[in-house]
Amino acid sequence: MRARELDLSLRNEALPLISKLRQLNFGLMLTLTLVACVGFAMLYSAAGGAWEPWAARQMLRFAIGFVIMIAIAVTDIRLWWRLAYAAYALALVLLIGVEIAGEISGGAQRWIDLGPLQIQPSEVMKIALVLTLARYYHGIPFAEVNRIVYLVPPLLLVALPAALVLKQPDLGTAVLIGAGAVAMMFVAGVRVRYFAIAGMGGLGLLPIAWQFLRDYQKKRILTFMDPESDPLGAGYHIMQSKIALGSGGVFGKGFLGGTQGHLNFLPEKQTDFIFTMLAEEFGMVGALVLLGLYLTLLAYGVAIALRCQHHFGRLVAYGVITTLFLYVFINIAMVTGLIPVVGVPLPLVSYGGTAMMTLLIAFGLLMNAHVHRDVRLSRHGTLPEA
Amino acid sequence: MRTDADRRKSFTRRATLLAGGKLLLAAPLAARLYYLQVQQSDQYTTLAEDNRINLRLLPPPRGRLLDRFGEPIATNQQNYRVVIVSEQTRSVEATLDALARLVEIDDHGRRRVLREVKRKRAFVPITVRDNLTWAEVARIEINAPDLPGVTIDVGLSRHYPFAASAAHVTGYVAPPSEAELTGDPLLELPDFRIGKNGVEKTFDERLRGKAGSLQVEVNAFGRVIRELTRREGARGQDHMLTLDMRLQEGIAQRLGDDSAAVALMDVTDGSVLALVSTPGYDPSAFNKGLSHAHWRELSTNPRAPLVNKPIAGQYPPGSTYKTIVALAALESGMSPSFTVSCPGYFDMGSHVFHCWKQGGHGSVDMHEGLVQSCDVYFYEVARRLGIDRIAEMSRRFGLGQPTGIELPGERGGLIPSREWKQAVTGISWQQGDTVNIGIGQGYITTTPLQLALATARIANGGFAITPRLTRPSAGAEPPSRIAGVSDASLAFVRRAMGNVTNSQRGTAYRSRIPEPEFAMAGKTGTVQVRQISKAERATRLRKNDEKPWVERDHALFIGFAPVERPRFAVAVVVEHGGGGPAAAAPIARDVLRDVQRRAPSYATVAGA
Structure with a gap:
């Protein structure tokens, strides 16, 4: 009964802000905050038991990002629907912009510096692509999904930014963008056969792709194969990370007790390798608890996607949660030495303002899909006429 | 509406399937953690200890040379030197300027310090001048609050109170040459000296003593975090000569x-x-x-002081x-x-x-x-x-x-x-x-x-x-x-x-x-x-x-x-x-x- 009322009021767009706020997914927000708190604790430890320079700033960012997340969640979903393509276009322009700036300054360029604000176009693209693909598949009839004509636009939409990011070069983000898009196309109904063909083709292109990798990227992959071959060079990160993990054991060395982290043997302990630090100080138990929290987030995301009444919301929710999962998987697999070091942070835990903001904006969109789950969104993004 | 229902059914099926796939992907992560943190834990624990624990040698004070009355002929003198730790200074240049107002620092020394500051890690102390007099030490200590990063360090250096009088008997000590390195790590310490001539050389082994060792915790850059255990060495034995x-x-x-x-x-x-x-x-x-000039003068002097x-x-x-x-x-x-x-x-x-x-x-x-x-x-x-x-x-x-x-x-x-x-x-x-x-x-x-x-x-x-x-030892044959x-x-x-x-x-x-x-x-x-x-x-x-x-x-x-x-x-x-x-x-x-x-x-x- 109550759902129906809500439904009606939503359709009439008369849902007051307070009602929308009550629709927020508090379980998801709690889990999110718990994960972030793990991050604060580890950043506090990484600084040798100090709030500065990382933990305090990270908390501030989280607080700001959290408010933004809620604001995004309660904003009318149609606004995001409308902005999707524009956001993609903007992200693409920014990506090309840094590419040109990089050419001029003669080095890898990933940032756009706007004084106090630094924008990483690839981060913007992650969100924009999710929105864009969601809007695209929302707008075409299900029967048409597997027609070649309808397959080309999404492929281009993915390939363009992925290629630009790869050229930066940022292999990790390129993989994230590509894999996220593939997942979205899969749940949108693209035939498994096509993925199989694309997969075979990709495998065939691998030797050619190898040629395009930068030397340091090749080296990372080679050292990944045999990290002990170069313990002080490129294999150092993996080796030290494994030592930290292994020496942590089941229950860890205790909070602030990690020698590998505190004595700086662990590289980039406050960013990409923060999971290692956690696993050193809290052992396998601590690592599994954090993994469990991420899987809880995944479950929330999937549930929201399944519950959503419109395709746009479903795809946005699924795209966001898939991106999160990919982050987590790639980061943990990387620091445990399962895959090469690609430079992907651990979401909500690693120190870094842009990643934190990107993730909270993405979660804002995920919760937006949750808040607006019962809205009837037409193919053209409008509410059907009453 | 038909297509939308199909679409949702397809989405639900595929999304659930893919979520299951993700769960399956999480399994190897957990397995990997188990492998590293349980099965290989001992090995990595050892490696972590190797990483953080550094063994340092404590050079033993060299034994003294004494004359027949116990009067020291060769002793170890405390050598006061002023060292600078670049990371603790606001500016190395400015600190050197301030220091130069208290003790003499020549251009050559100044350039050497600036060169070493660039080459060495910021926490490594760099000697600015050694063999400071008491007056110089006092001047620096009094001004210590204005000289962040500057400290007085005490080392031992060989001192011969009779200077040239017994030089040919005592000989002298100097850092070992490449050829004299035996693999004993003590010899490779920067401050270590061995007997190069005279009695210093003949009785070098006895005078040298036994090195102590110090276990310290170091970080990845080699900075000492704390002392773990210390084993004192044995100072070199004094050697009494028959000289008066x-x-x-x-x-x-x-x-x-x-x-x-x-x-x-x-x-x-x-x-x-x-x-x-x-x-x-x-x-x-x-x-x-x-x-070099001093050496040339000594080696070419017709009266052959060497x-x-x-x-x-x-x-x-x-x-x-x-x-x-x-x-x-x-x-x-x-x-x-x-x-x-x-x-x-x-x-x-x-x-x-x-x-x-x-x-x-x-x-x-x-x-x-x-x-x-x-x-x-x-x-x-x-x-x-x-x-x-x-x-x-x-x-x-x-x-x-x-x-x-x-x-x-x-x-x-x-x-x-x-x-x-x-x-x-x-x-x-x-x-x-x-x-x-x-x-x-x-x-x-x-x-x-x-x-x-x-x-x-x-x-x-x-x-x-x-x-x-x-x-001679007691009981030597007449x-x-x-x-x-x-x-x-x-x-x-x-x-x-x-x-x-x-x-x-x-x-x-x-x-x-x-x-x-x-x-x-x-x-x-x-x-x-x-x-x-x-x-x-x-x-x-x-x-x-x-x-x-x-x-x-x-x-x-x-x-x-x-x-x-x-x-x-x-x-x-x-x-x-x-x-x-x-x-x-x-x-x-x-x-x-x-x-x-x-x-x-x-x-x-x-x-x-």
Whole structure:
């Protein structure tokens, strides 16, 4: 009964802000905050038991990002629907912009510096692509999904930014963008056969792709194969990370007790390798608890996607949660030495303002899909006429 | 609406499937964690400990060198140095400027510091200046609040309180060279020094001590976080020498800048009381790092300050050798009353040998031959004895071979033999060679220490003592009696030597010790450095002070005291000093008088 009322009021767009706020997914927000708190604790430890320079700033960012997340969640979903393509276009322009700036300054360029604000176009693209693909598949009839004509636009939409990011070069983000898009196309109904063909083709292109990798990227992959071959060079990160993990054991060395982290043997302990630090100080138990929290987030995301009444919301929710999962998987697999070091942070835990903001904006969109789950969104993004 | 329902069904199926796939992907992560953190945990725990724990060596303080009274000859001095830690300064340049107002920092030092700051990690202390004086240390300490990153550091550096006086005995320490590295990590410590010369080298192992170790926790950059365990090493053992540093220093001062050598020993046990070589050098300079200019000056100085002359200077013994020739003659059955008439020269037919005294000594027996040092007498004696018997006697008294004193670089000198000459020059031994050897000239060379040793063996009644710088351990075997030399022969030579200084005819009468209880015996020697040409002899013999320094005669003197029951023996060589009676005998007199005055104190120490 109550759902129906809500439904009606939503359709009439008369849902007051307070009602929308009550629709927020508090379980998801709690889990999110718990994960972030793990991050604060580890950043506090990484600084040798100090709030500065990382933990305090990270908390501030989280607080700001959290408010933004809620604001995004309660904003009318149609606004995001409308902005999707524009956001993609903007992200693409920014990506090309840094590419040109990089050419001029003669080095890898990933940032756009706007004084106090630094924008990483690839981060913007992650969100924009999710929105864009969601809007695209929302707008075409299900029967048409597997027609070649309808397959080309999404492929281009993915390939363009992925290629630009790869050229930066940022292999990790390129993989994230590509894999996220593939997942979205899969749940949108693209035939498994096509993925199989694309997969075979990709495998065939691998030797050619190898040629395009930068030397340091090749080296990372080679050292990944045999990290002990170069313990002080490129294999150092993996080796030290494994030592930290292994020496942590089941229950860890205790909070602030990690020698590998505190004595700086662990590289980039406050960013990409923060999971290692956690696993050193809290052992396998601590690592599994954090993994469990991420899987809880995944479950929330999937549930929201399944519950959503419109395709746009479903795809946005699924795209966001898939991106999160990919982050987590790639980061943990990387620091445990399962895959090469690609430079992907651990979401909500690693120190870094842009990643934190990107993730909270993405979660804002995920919760937006949750808040607006019962809205009837037409193919053209409008509410059907009453 | 139909398609939307299909679409949702498809989405639900695929999304669930993919979520399951993600769960499956999480499984290998958990498995990997189990593998690393449970199965391989021990191995990685070890590696983590290896990472963080660093073993450091604690260099042991080097043992001191002491003289016979325990007076330090080589010690470790606290070396105050000012160091700068660049990460603690606001600006290294500014800090150096501020520091330069308190202590002198030259441009060279300043550039070196700035260079090292760039090269080393920011927490590594860099020495700005060492060997600070107390006043400088105080000035820096007072201004410490204004000098962040500047600290005073104390290290030990080798110090030789007597500076140049005993440099050749002590030797010096310096960082080991590449060739001296044995793989012992102690040697590779930047501040570590090893004995490079002298006693420092001979007893290096004992003086060095045993290194301690320190386990420290370090971070990835090698910065020490904290000390874990410390195992103290053993400091090097002090080493007591037989030297009497007051005496040694007095002799060094007496010799001044002359190129000279003095060896003084106790005739009863061979302990060396003084072993002086001048000019000296400051051994501390080697420790601090010798400048190139300083090194050049030392190594090219014609007076050879780096040569340890008592053991490495090889000089013909000159007339001091007549004592040995006399002993050989007596032991060959020649009577001391054997008389030779000295006309001032000795005609061998092919060559004429001259006596130092133009006009000759007239009729001379062995006693007078020694007292007046008649060359012609010993030409004749040597001619009659032949080289073999003279050489044999020389060796019994320790000439022509290293004495075995505990110092590196000892030379043997040379007692020539027929075989030696044939092998080296290709010419057979000539009687003229023997005749020349009779007065200690020609091929023969000895070191001052050998001369002192031979004198001591004559003085102690023929006991084969050996010179040494270290007190013998209790229960050491007493010296054996030299075979083939009778007490009577030795007594005869001692009496003649007594008259060299105490008879008015003696060549060193003017250098006698008048106090009867200290009276000394001796033998002078004057060694021609350059052959006197016929033309010169025909016109006029130049006096020594008319010749350039390098052409002047070497002055020698050997002596012992007291005349009755001798206790000390000395040998003095003054390179290019002129005549032995004038240049060397007075030095020997002063040395023997001083040592006898100090002798009562030796006994008490010996008992201790």
